[in-house]
Amino acid sequence: MRKTLYLALMAPLASALAAGSGSGQIGIYHWGGQYAHSVSQGVAAIASLGGQVARISLSARFYRDYNMGPDCLPGFTLSAGAQDPDVASALANPGINVVIITAYDGTSYGDCQHSRFLDPAFYTPQNTAALLREYSDLTLYLSRMYGRTHKRFVISDWEGDNSIYCGDADDFALVDQVRANCLSQYQSLYGVASPADAIEGLKLWQNARALGILDGRLRARAEGIEAKRVYLAPEFNIVRALHDGGFQSVLYDVLPYATFDYVSYSAWESINSADPTGTLLADLETIRNVAGTNAIIIGETGFSRADWPGQDVTRTSNVISAALDWGVAYIVQWNLYDTDAQDQFGLYDLQGQPTPLAAWFQGLFQRLP
Numbered sequence: 001m002r003k004t005l006y007l008a009l010m011a012p013l014a015s016a017l018a019a020g021s022g023s024g025q026i027g028i029y030h031w032g033g034q035y036a037h038s039v040s041q042g043v044a045a046i047a048s049l050g051g052q053v054a055r056i057s058l059s060a061r062f063y064r065d066y067n068m069g070p071d072c073l074p075g076f077t078l079s080a081g082a083q084d085p086d087v088a089s090a091l092a093n094p095g096i097n098v099v100i101i102t103a104y105d106g107t108s109y110g111d112c113q114h115s116r117f118l119d120p121a122f123y124t125p126q127n128t129a130a131l132l133r134e135y136s137d138l139t140l141y142l143s144r145m146y147g148r149t150h151k152r153f154v155i156s157d158w159e160g161d162n163s164i165y166c167g168d169a170d171d172f173a174l175v176d177q178v179r180a181n182c183l184s185q186y187q188s189l190y191g192v193a194s195p196a197d198a199i200e201g202l203k204l205w206q207n208a209r210a211l212g213i214l215d216g217r218l219r220a221r222a223e224g225i226e227a228k229r230v231y232l233a234p235e236f237n238i239v240r241a242l243h244d245g246g247f248q249s250v251l252y253d254v255l256p257y258a259t260f261d262y263v264s265y266s267a268w269e270s271i272n273s274a275d276p277t278g279t280l281l282a283d284l285e286t287i288r289n290v291a292g293t294n295a296i297i298i299g300e301t302g303f304s305r306a307d308w309p310g311q312d313v314t315r316t317s318n319v320i321s322a323a324l325d326w327g328v329a330y331i332v333q334w335n336l337y338d339t340d341a342q343d344q345f346g347l348y349d350l351q352g353q354p355t356p357l358a359a360w361f362q363g364l365f366q367r368l369p
Contacts, residue, residue: 022368022369023050023051023052023364023365023368023369024052024053024097024098025053025324025328025329025330025331026051026053026320026324026330026331026332026333026361026364026365026368027046027051027052027053027054027055027098027100027330027331027332027333028046028049028051028053028054028055028332028333028335028336028347028361029055029056029300029332029333029334029335029336030042030043030045030046030054030055030056030335030336030337031055031056031057031065031102031335032057032065032066032067032335032337032339033335033336033337033338033339033346033348034067034337034338034339034340034350035337035338035348035349035350035351035352036066036067036336036337037066037067037068038066038068038086038090039056039062039066039086039087039089039090040086040087040089040090040093042054042056042066042090042336042337043056043090043093043096043099044090044093045336045348046095046096046336047093047094047095047096048095049347049358049361049362049365050095050361050362050365050366051095051096051361051365052095052096052097052098052365053096053097053098053099053100053330053332054090054093054096054098054099054100055099055100055101055102055156055299055332056087056090056099056100056101056102057101057102057103057158058078058081058082058087058101058102058103058104059076059081059102059103059104059105059106059109059112060072060073060076060081060104060106060109060110060111060112061073061112062081062084062087064112068086072110072111072112072113075106075110076106076110077105077106077107077134077137077138078103078105078106078134078135078137078138079134079137079138079140079141082138082141082142083141091142091145091146091151091153092145096151097150097151097152098151098152098153098154098330099151099152099153099154100153100154100156100233100264100297100299100330100332101153101154101155101156102156102157102158102235103138103155103156103157104157105117105131105134105135105209106134107127107130107131107134108122108127108131108205114191115163115190116191117131117201117202117204117205118163118164118190118191118192118197118198118201118202118205119190119191119192119197119198119201120192120197120200120201120204121192122201123201123204123208128204128208131205131208131209131212132208132211132212132215133212134212135155135208135209135211135212135213135215135216136212136213136215136216136219137216138155138212138216138230139212139213139215139216139217139219139220139229139230140216140219140220142229142230143216143217143220143225143226143229143230144220144223144225146229147220147225147226147229148226151229152228152229152230152231153229153230153231154230154231154232154233154261154262154264154297154330155209155213155230155231155232155233156232156233156234156235156264156297156299157234157235158235158266159235159236159237159266159300160202160234160235160236160237160250160254161236161237161238161242161249161250162237163198163202164195164198164199164202164250165182165195165242165247166178166181166182166185166186166189168182169237169238169241169242169249170238170241170268170269172242172247173238173241173242173244173245173247174241174245183195195247195248196248199248199250199253199254202250202254203254203257203258206232206234206254206258206259206260207257207258207259209232210232210258210259210260211259213230213231213232216230217229217230231261231262232259232260232261232262233260233261233262233263233264233297233299234250234254234255234258234260234263234264235250235263235264235265235266235299236249236250236251236254236255236263236264236265236266237250237265237266237267237268237269237300238250238251238269239251239265239269239270239283239286239287240269240283240286241269251286251287251290251291252290255290255291256290256291256292260293261295262293262295262296262297262329262330263287263291263293263295263296263297264296264297264298264299265283265284265287265296265297265298265299266298266299266300267280267283267298267299267300267301267319268300268301269283270283271301271303271315271319276315276318276319277318277319277322280298280319280322280323281322281326284296284323284326284328294327295329296328296329297328297329297330297331297332298323298328298330298331298332299332300332300334301316301319301320301323301331301332301333301334302316302333302334302335302345303315303316303345304342304343304344304345305344305345305355305357306341306342306343306344312356312357313356313357313360316333316357316360317360319331320333333347333357333361335347336348337350337352338350347361
């Protein structure tokens with residue numbers, strides 16, 4: 001399917017981009033963390049700081065992710081998850097205009113263990129139809145619930161390159177032993193023979209998600225509901241290392257064959273360099289050229305207090321400023337709550353107390369339009 005044919009049916013993206021400015025482009029990720037008690041709790045905390053953009057995760061394991069329970073929810077679907085009282089409260093928060101959802105459907109990830117969406121053999125007519133229906137139903141539900149509001153929802157996923165390369169795409173490309181270990185376990189870990197197979201599966205998944213969202217928009221339009229409500233943003237996390245090493249990557253080998261509204265870049269490869277802002281700006285140019293779009297979201301960025309004591313706020317400020325000046329659609333800070341004593345990225349620490357980063361974001365949101 002050609003992207004131009006898809007976009008001809010999609011609502012114009014320009015209006016969505018034009019609507020975001022200033023604090024409306026800067027988001028906070030709320031995905032777990034030791035102090036997290038629910039989805040809505042964290043989204044309310046983001047709104048209380050003045051944030052208008054929140055990123056959350058939604059899958060059959062979201063009770064576990066947000067410390068609400070250990071279960072992998074049986075019979076999970078995305079539309080049912082969105083109607084869970086806690087999630088519904090988060091989505092409806094009046095202070096939040098944009099919700100980016102790291103979404104994993106029950107059709108291909110219903111057991112919370114096996115990423116069946118990476119297996120090309122999974123895409124039988126029956127499974128593909130169920131997959132499309134799940135995203136269509138989610139889109140229709142969100143359009144019905146929020147069709148008269150200013151809210152928009154962006155459906156994404158987590159770091160496609162890491163999803164394919166054993167959770168560590170950068171080291172897969174750069175470290176021989178890491179690569180050998182990954183490949184030696186690949187069949188047992190993924191149910192497919194190689195990363196090349198997983199790349200093909202990921203292409204099929206992203207295009208099925210796009211078609212499902214399109215179908216949901218068309219169903220909403222048939223009901224007389226404003227259709228510009230739900231958007232798609234496939235995520236990747238490697239710009240250079242895989243391609244430079246001769247390996248396939250999401251940027252070079254999935255996105256040119258996918259349909260989307262935005263692309264989301266989890267920007268650790270850029271910001272962990274010796275020159276975070278300069279590298280990020282150069283990488284954004286590469287992404288624009290390869291993906292063929294200016295509609296780029298920085299899906300994750302951040303600096304740990306443990307790694308950059310006394311410098312995390314300054315480095316965060318520099319990266320956000322550079323990204324907004326370049327023209328990203330949104331930029332999302334990782335993470336609302338600290339995960340553990342080593343993972344100190346949070347605006348709030350392990351006891352839920354604000355870190356200097358929380359005060360900085362609150363001041364930023366107050367200053368920006």
